[in-house]
Amino acid sequence: MKTPKRLLPLQEEGMIDEVLSQLMSGKEAIVYVVRCGDQIRCAKVYKDASQRSFKQAAAYQEGRTVKNSRQARAMQKGTKYGRKMQEEVWHNAEVDALYKCAAAGVRVPIPHICFEGVLLMDLVSTEDGAVAPRLNDVALSHAQALVYHEELIYQVVLMLCAGIVHGDLSEFNILLNEQGPVIIDLPQAINAAGNIGAASMLERDVNNLRSYFSQFAPELAHTQYGKEIWKLFAAGLLTPETVLTGKVAQDKRPVNVRAVVEEIELARQEAEERQRYLESRQPEY
Incomplete structure (x- = not known):
């Protein structure tokens, strides 16, 4: 197929050799299947903020920081430069999360590079070389669902032990x-300790x-793994070896x-x- 405009810089730099097909178009990106030498990978082209339909992005950006103070101020003020920095932080968040997850043993695609708003990473495929289907498109038996x-x-526990919550x-x-199963799409991943909405x-x-798996295994419908996992994490007791009961x-x-109101006021x-x-530390220009 003809190389999309956003992928031309990667092709010119020799990072990809050929665009084979469009794999999917989602709320935040378009994904293409590409050839890199003798490897078949995927290129995730992030949509601009104005085109994304992902909601409540601010809730996911809490706790994300940049080391450059000028960039941080620009992001806070919402300037053109600041919006550009916010986009870079949004893109880099997925790369960072993928590397951390992979290092923790989470089954995620391995990233290779993020360049000009395009993330190049491994293509998740089946043994016959076909693109792996989404879980939603696979009919499950009761035993498979369990x-x-x-x-x-x-996998969720491994992520949380690495300080990450997927978020979507x-x-x-x-x-x-x-x-x-292989977990994908992590641009909204958050720092479990740095985001007030992590729990x-x-x-x-x-x-x-x-909700999904209980369609095939009804006994899962009343489990409370989310509450149990976070309770253990907050108490410092969660490890990959922790036995969960649900x-x-x-x-x-x-x-x-009264105590709750006082805590809220103190936090404010x-x-x-x-x-x-922070404002007192900003240099004058």
Whole structure:
């Protein structure tokens, strides 16, 4: 096929030799199958922010930082340069998450380079060389559903032990080949310790898995792996070897509303003080 405009720089630099086909077009990127020498890989072309349909991007960017103070200020002010930096941070977040996940033993595509808003990475394929199907497109037996659910819960634990929450995990961004499920699409991955919404995002990811697999294995419908995993993580007790039950004991103690309000007010004051401190450190131009 004709080389798309966004892939021309990679072809000119010799990073890819041929564009074979378009694989998919999603809410945040278009993915192409490409040939790199004797290797078949995929090139993920990120859409511009104005074209992306991914919602609530700000919630996922919390905790992401840049070392350059000028870039950080520009991003905060929303200048043209700042928006460009935000796009780079968005793209690099997936590359960083993929490398960290791979190092932790999570089954993800191996990235090779991110250049001009294009991520070049391994193509997840089956043993006969075909592109691996999405989990959503595969009919599962009861036994398969239980096995894949267990495998994916373990992958979620590995990610969290590496400090990462996927943030948008579902049957639509999991591929399946002979070796098992492979997790894809991580530009919205967040730092578990640096994002205030990490607990709810982790639980949502796990509940998405529960909702899908319980169609084939109804006994999964009432499990609480998300709550259990986060509770162990918050207590510093979660490891890849942790045995999970999918059950969480209910806390029946009455809620201390006054204490909660005081905690919220304290957090607000600390945030304001931190903002004033950061503003006081900005150099004058």
